[in-house]
Amino acid sequence: MTSVANEIxxxxxxxxxxxxxxxxxxxxxLYAVSLTAFFLIWDYVAVSRIxxxxxxxxxxxxxxxxxxxxxxxxxKSLFGHIWASTQRILIGFAIGAAxxxxxxxxxxxxxxxxxxxxxxxxxxxxMPPIAWISIAILWFGIGEPSKVFIxxxxxxxxxxxxxxxxxxLIDPQLYDVVRMLGGNRGDEILHVCFPAAFPxxxxxxxxxxxxxxxxxxxxxxxxxxSGLGFITLLGMTLSRPALILGGMVVxxxxxxxxxxxxxxxxxxxxxxxxxxxxx
Amino acid sequence: xxxEDKIIxxxxxxxxxxxxxxxxxxLEDISLEVKQNEFLVILGPGQAGKSTxxxxxxxxxxxxxxRVLVDGREVKGAGSDRGLVFQSYMLFPWKTVTxxxxxxxxxxxxxxxxxxxxxxHYINLVGLQNFEKHYPHQLSGGMKQRVGIARAYANNxxxxxxxxxxxxxxxxxxxxxxxxxxxxxxxxxxxxIFVTNNIDEAIYLGDRIFSLKxxxxxxxxxVYPVGLPRPxxxxxxxxxxxRHQITEASDLTL
Amino acid sequence: xxxxxxKVKTPLALWILPILSVTLFFGVWQAIVDFGIVPETMxxxxxxxxxxxxxxxxxxxxxxxxxxxxxxTSIQEAFTGYILSLAxxxxxxxxxxxxxxxxxxxxxxxxxxxxIPPIAWIPLTIFWFGIGISGKVFIIWLGGLVPxxxxxxxxxxxxxxxxxxxxxxxxxxxxxxxTRICIPSALPMVFGALQIALAYCWTNLVAAELLAADxxxxxxxxxxxxxxxPSMVVLGxxxxxxxxxxxxxxxxxxxxHLLAGIRR
Numbered sequence: 075m076t077s078v079a080n081e082i083x084x085x086x087x088x089x090x091x092x093x094x095x096x097x098x099x100x101x102x103x104l105y106a107v108s109l110t111a112f113f114l115i116w117d118y119v120a121v122s123r124i125x126x127x128x129x130x131x132x133x134x135x136x137x138x139x140x141x142x143x144x145x146x147x148x149x150k151s152l153f154g155h156i157w158a159s160t161q162r163i164l165i166g167f168a169i170g171a172a173x174x175x176x177x178x179x180x181x182x183x184x185x186x187x188x189x190x191x192x193x194x195x196x197x198x199x200x201m202p203p204i205a206w207i208s209i210a211i212l213w214f215g216i217g218e219p220s221k222v223f224i225x226x227x228x229x230x231x232x233x234x235x236x237x238x239x240x241x242x243l244i245d246p247q248l249y250d251v252v253r254m255l256g257g258n259r260g261d262e263i264l265h266v267c268f269p270a271a272f273p274x275x276x277x278x279x280x281x282x283x284x285x286x287x288x289x290x291x292x293x294x295x296x297x298x299x300s301g302l303g304f305i306t307l308l309g310m311t312l313s314r315p316a317l318i319l320g321g322m323v324v325x326x327x328x329x330x331x332x333x334x335x336x337x338x339x340x341x342x343x344x345x346x347x348x349x350x351x352x353x
Numbered sequence: 354x355x356x357e358d359k360i361i362x363x364x365x366x367x368x369x370x371x372x373x374x375x376x377x378x379x380l381e382d383i384s385l386e387v388k389q390n391e392f393l394v395i396l397g398p399g400q401a402g403k404s405t406x407x408x409x410x411x412x413x414x415x416x417x418x419x420r421v422l423v424d425g426r427e428v429k430g431a432g433s434d435r436g437l438v439f440q441s442y443m444l445f446p447w448k449t450v451t452x453x454x455x456x457x458x459x460x461x462x463x464x465x466x467x468x469x470x471x472x473x474h475y476i477n478l479v480g481l482q483n484f485e486k487h488y489p490h491q492l493s494g495g496m497k498q499r500v501g502i503a504r505a506y507a508n509n510x511x512x513x514x515x516x517x518x519x520x521x522x523x524x525x526x527x528x529x530x531x532x533x534x535x536x537x538x539x540x541x542x543x544x545x546i547f548v549t550n551n552i553d554e555a556i557y558l559g560d561r562i563f564s565l566k567x568x569x570x571x572x573x574x575x576v577y578p579v580g581l582p583r584p585x586x587x588x589x590x591x592x593x594x595x596r597h598q599i600t601e602a603s604d605l606t607l
Numbered sequence: 608x609x610x611x612x613x614k615v616k617t618p619l620a621l622w623i624l625p626i627l628s629v630t631l632f633f634g635v636w637q638a639i640v641d642f643g644i645v646p647e648t649m650x651x652x653x654x655x656x657x658x659x660x661x662x663x664x665x666x667x668x669x670x671x672x673x674x675x676x677x678x679x680t681s682i683q684e685a686f687t688g689y690i691l692s693l694a695x696x697x698x699x700x701x702x703x704x705x706x707x708x709x710x711x712x713x714x715x716x717x718x719x720x721x722x723i724p725p726i727a728w729i730p731l732t733i734f735w736f737g738i739g740i741s742g743k744v745f746i747i748w749l750g751g752l753v754p755x756x757x758x759x760x761x762x763x764x765x766x767x768x769x770x771x772x773x774x775x776x777x778x779x780x781x782x783x784x785x786t787r788i789c790i791p792s793a794l795p796m797v798f799g800a801l802q803i804a805l806a807y808c809w810t811n812l813v814a815a816e817l818l819a820a821d822x823x824x825x826x827x828x829x830x831x832x833x834x835x836x837p838s839m840v841v842l843g844x845x846x847x848x849x850x851x852x853x854x855x856x857x858x859x860x861x862x863x864h865l866l867a868g869i870r871r
């Protein structure tokens with residue numbers, strides 16, 4: 075699909091082939107400038123102590139990251155902490171998705187089930203999952219179950235919404251196709267509902283995943299002894315900004331990798347979806 | 354082959370309730386008969402209820418009054434003895450061309466070997482030989498509709514119902530598809546009911562033209578036998594005479 | 608006459624079931640605590656929550672402030688952060704969508720910030736700003752920033768190229784095309800961002816308050832836990848949900864009236 079992005083491309087090529095302005099305005103050059111500026115400003119802020127002693131220089135953070143990979147923190151290596159957080163996400167995500175997706179499908183297929191479940195869901199929906207942390211701790215204590223519970227809540231809402239809408243918005247004539255070919259209601263569900271709703275369900279899973287990340291971090295900040303959120307909290311309590319920033323860097327990298335994996339998975343599972351705009 | 358009526362519609366009327374509060378009468382007292390292996394065209398302006406009539410024959414809607422008989426038996430629902438080709442293709446985007454065409458036989462539990470043979474036969478029949486593994490989004494409009502036709506044919510229905518199948522195609526492709534439809538039908542004859550709002554298409558394709566008149570509710574207007582030999586020429590004298598006759602008789606520009 | 612007005616009644620089952628379902632929910636909730644199935648330290652009955660609500664309207668104890676003061680603090684913080692994120696994110700995203708220079712300079716910053724959930728910034732923010740309002744507003748601002756930038760960016764990118772080419776035939780400059788064509792064309796996406804950003808801002812507000820506050824609805828929730836008063840926790844949760852929903856409705860209303868003619 076042509077877009078403004080292409081427009082800009084075409085304009086650039088029509089100009090004179092070589093000049094200083096071209097280089098200055100080329101996208102990659104600007105990226106490079108911007109990245110360098112980012113690190114320079116960071117370094118400056120840290121050195122000149124604008125924010126008090128609350129900033130660590132990029133170099134210090136790099137050193138800290140290196141140390142984290144070899145020395146244990148609060149009893150676990152860096153990968154141990156990454157795994158602790160990831161484990162919570164995986165379990166909570168699996169439970170939440172396994173409960174919400176079929177429920178959403180059922181609600182969309184059966185008006186009576188929808189009439190029973192939807193009002194309750196609409197009551198729960200406006201409350202952010204993080205608001206449940208306190209009551210989860212009251213119920214489950216400060217161990218793993220309370221954290222997994224929050225992630226389940228955080229996963230449940232987007233998954234249900236997406237699978238419900240995914241089925242609801244299927245073109246009804248697709249069902250007609252199956253009926254005309256001699257299929258029954260079961261065939262309709264198997265051959266139309268599931269595949270047609272799949273992209274929406276998958277989108278719901280993606281949203282749930284990023285929601286799960288926020289939830290696990292919040293839960294870890296409140297009460298945890300392991301995990302990436304815990305690391306950043308530790309940095310705060312020990313007044314070690316390098317540790318805080320190091321933890322944030324690790325969080326960013328892990329989140330980025332997970333997103334990449336999931337997007338890649340989508341390309342494999344849904345080859346029929348056309349890409350829209352890439353950002 | 355006996356010349357009895359394959360399909361009989363007796364006094365069909367249809368009402369809908371739209372938007373929860375408006376009762377709309379879409380069809381008023383339609384009766385028609387279609388003979389075995391006849392190519393019947395239902396012609397009418399937009400909003401005349403043609404698609405609804407087709408869907409009633411297909412069994413996807415039930416008439417408010419009247420009934421439809423196929424081979425003497427009343428139609429009570431959709432069935433694999435009638436095949437439907439949709440105006441907006443309605444292909445499954447997650448299935449390839451082969452996947453789409455073989456769905457009918459698959460649902461009926463045909464063996465893999467049989468199914469593959471039949472699927473390939475109909476893909477070849479509609480002229481899509483090298484596109485078996487393509488997804489619908491990779492195909493042009495005309496190709497998508499050919500998949501739709503192959504899919505309906507592959508289920509071996511006795512009746513083919515086509516609901517303005519070429520409405521979304523450009524003029525060139527449309528002419529091409531009309532020729533193809535005639536070729537396919539003559540290769541494997543079925544009883545066909547073809548709905549369109551295009552008079553040239555109607556005269557080109559049909560053995561008989563059944564015209565509906567007016568806006569809602571659609572009523573029976575005239576039946577025109579088209580006695581011209583195939584392949585037909587749009588510029589033939591008799592073609593144009595019939596065209597003139599139909600246009601004069603209807604109150605809207607066709 | 609083709610159309611005729613007709614009354615269609617919703618089947619009885621479909622409007623009784625929701626009522627039954629909600630009533631059953633509250634009934635079971637009330638019962639499991641009343642009958643001791645769930646201990647009083649873990650859950651409060653709906654009636655107790657309502658009682659606390661009424662009490663908190665006038666009694667600042669035991670957490671230190673009246674209910675409306677908590678709600679007002681939360682709304683203030685959320686609103687400030689929200690408006691700031693709109694004020695920064697939308698122009699930034701729009702500019703990034705059209706001007707290569709803007710995109711080139713801003714994008715690396717954005718891509719670095721983007722994968723980090725705003726919650727991860729909380730320890731750093733407490734370290735920098737302490738437990739005051741500015742820290743929380745910063746987190747909320749971060750939360751709303753990302754959807755604003757993305758939606759505005761995509762909105763401009765999706766401008767119909769034919770419109771741009773048409774403007775060029777009239778001799779429009781880059782800036783004119785940007786202001787007269789790209790921005791109006793991107794408005795539906797921008798308005799979409801309003802709701803999304805609000806949801807993110809509200810969520811991040813609650814998170815920030817859970818950890819570092821002395822007033823606010825999130826603080827109320829935490830206090831309820833510390834005082835082992837589940838009624839306070841539930842009250843806080845419900846107030847959070849309710850307030851968020853009400854603000855959402857208001858934004859929706861504003862959007863409908865501002866965007867009346869444009870199709871989404």
